[in-house]
Amino acid sequence: MALRGVLRLGEIGIRVLDLDLARTHYVDRMGLIEVMCDEKERKIYCKAWDEHDHHSVVLREADEAGLDYVAFKVYDDQTLTDLEPKVEAFGLEVAHIDAGVYPKSGRRLEFILPSGHRMQLFAEKEQIGNTLGTRNPGVMPDEGVIRGFRINRLDHCLLGGPNIDECGRLFKEVFDFDLSERIEDEESRESLALFLTCSTKPHDVAFVIQPEPGRFHHVSFLLESATDVIHAADLIGKYRIPVDVGPNRHGVTRGNTIYYFDPSGNRNEVFSGGYVHYPDTPTLTWDTSQMGPAQFSQDNVPRESFLTVVT
Ligand SMILES: [Fe+2]
Structure with missing residues (x-):
């Protein structure tokens, strides 16, 4: 089977107790790239260098640590359309999230797993690339793009x-x-x-x-x-x-x-x-x-x- 359908864990939302300490840890120490910050919502959006999508990690300040949600990226919008009735037939209630509610993202389906976790599916997210471009890209970005834990x-x-x-x-x-x-x-x-x-x-x-x-x-x-x-x-x-x-x-x-x-x-x-x-x-x-x-x-x-x- 060629890789279609669900592609990968495309985004994870993590609750942190202190956003500034989280930034020091995930961005300054580990070397994730902070691509966007929402001061009002107390969130920062990060990516690793070799990901093309706008972001993959969302850190949100909250009273309790833990997982906000996992969001898997699917191949295309038709995949979302095809999966929705199957998730419902499995017995899970599916909620619709409009495009843009999650920044840089197309529409999402959301449901609660039998384990109690909030899971989403999405097909579209703005791509900003890995700094190498897509024509004659070379193998490694400029110094400073890969930092921290690499x-x-x-x-x-x-x-x-x-x-x-x-x-x-x-x-x-x-x-x-x-x-x-x-x-x-x-x-x-x-x-x-x-x-x-x-x-x-x-x-x-x-x-x-x-x-x-x-x-x-x-x-x-x-x-x-x-x-x-x-x-x-x-x-x-x-x-x-x-x-x-x-x-x-x-x-x-x-x-x-x-x-x-x-x-x-x-x-x-x-x-x-x-x-x-x-x-x-x-x-x-x-x-x-x-x-x-x-x-x-x-x-x-x-x-x-x-x-x-x-x-
Ligand atoms: Fe692991």
Whole structure:
């Protein structure tokens, strides 16, 4: 299948407790590019350098940290039209958001996932490019465009909540995702985490079982190489950014990873690598007898905080 339908996690809205501290973290330290600021709404809009769309991360000041919404970009407007009745037939109520309500964006469909998260679909967003142009673009932008952790793009998110098997069924049956990996309880065989892809990436979204709906486990950004993960780790140490799990490799997805927290307690990840998923790649299953290697395969030690700390 050529990549059509749902393309990727195109935008994530994150609640932060202090917008100025968030700007220091996401823009000054991590190196995302601030493209727009709404002082009245207390929001800043950011992108990574190699994304063409106007923005991919929206930080909003609020009383509570956590996830505002996830918005997946679809191939075209007809895809939105085709998906709406399918989402409704699945049993979710779909709201319509007019073009322009979300800045630089075309119309959106919005619904609440069985896990309690607010999800949107959109087809259009103003494109501002990656500074290289589209004719004879070269391979890297001018110095100063790639800064901080050298983030290439927004990659995926991990959401915590109940009913994750229902979420998996929605993404598979309605959005045409594949289940790339699954973690289950060794005894009961109940799902503890699901990893779903709409591309050749090991995952574009993942769900982990949590008793409370709508919880935010992490947002993840792609780096070019494992060397860049170590470079990011050096900056994380230099700026005293709280670390959840130092540089390691996931068993699930095989990504080279580091986890840390923003000033509001939202978990972030930067990673590189991971295998290539094709539509005929079989689902990989891990169980709770192997939680160490599944989570962090270089020391095989499962982290309690990794499963319990969410915003
Ligand atoms: Fe991740």
